[in-house]
Amino acid sequence: MRLRGRNKIDATFSMSSMTDIVFLLLVFFLLTSPAITPDALDLLLPTAKGKTTHKQNLSVSITKDLDYYVDKERVSEQAVENFIKRELQGQTEPTIILRAEEGVPIQHAVKIMDIANRNRYKIVLAVKPN
Numbered sequence: 001m002r003l004r005g006r007n008k009i010d011a012t013f014s015m016s017s018m019t020d021i022v023f024l025l026l027v028f029f030l031l032t033s034p035a036i037t038p039d040a041l042d043l044l045l046p047t048a049k050g051k052t053t054h055k056q057n058l059s060v061s062i063t064k065d066l067d068y069y070v071d072k073e074r075v076s077e078q079a080v081e082n083f084i085k086r087e088l089q090g091q092t093e094p095t096i097i098l099r100a101e102e103g104v105p106i107q108h109a110v111k112i113m114d115i116a117n118r119n120r121y122k123i124v125l126a127v128k129p130n
Helices: 016-036 080-088 106-118
Strands: 058-062 068-070 073-075 095-100 122-125
Touching: 058 080, 058 106, 068 080, 080 106, 095 106, 106 122
Parallel strands: 058 095, 095 122
Antiparallel strands: 058 068, 068 073
16 A cells, blocks of 8 residues: 655745846846946046045046036036136035046146146046056
């Protein structure tokens, strides 16, 4: 006489909960990744070692064609200082992130640094990490 047990054990494992977790993580990282570089143009920056800062009040970008951008808004070279003053007016410890594309003559970057120095703004030169 053959006896069978009443409880049958299933040896399979359901992966549906694992795939739900993976998709939730994927959506989370896709939504948060654009927040890493706010108001940044697609520039080829010079490489250097150093730490990055996340505190930023204003971003000034200089392209290879010597076009000036302040937070993605194109500004003429003569109007850069007045535009920066107007944007940073009334802020405590204003900071400028200078993004000079690789190949831009140094005098154009120094001009923005001089504007920051005259107006007592902090300035940080953005570089591409190694």
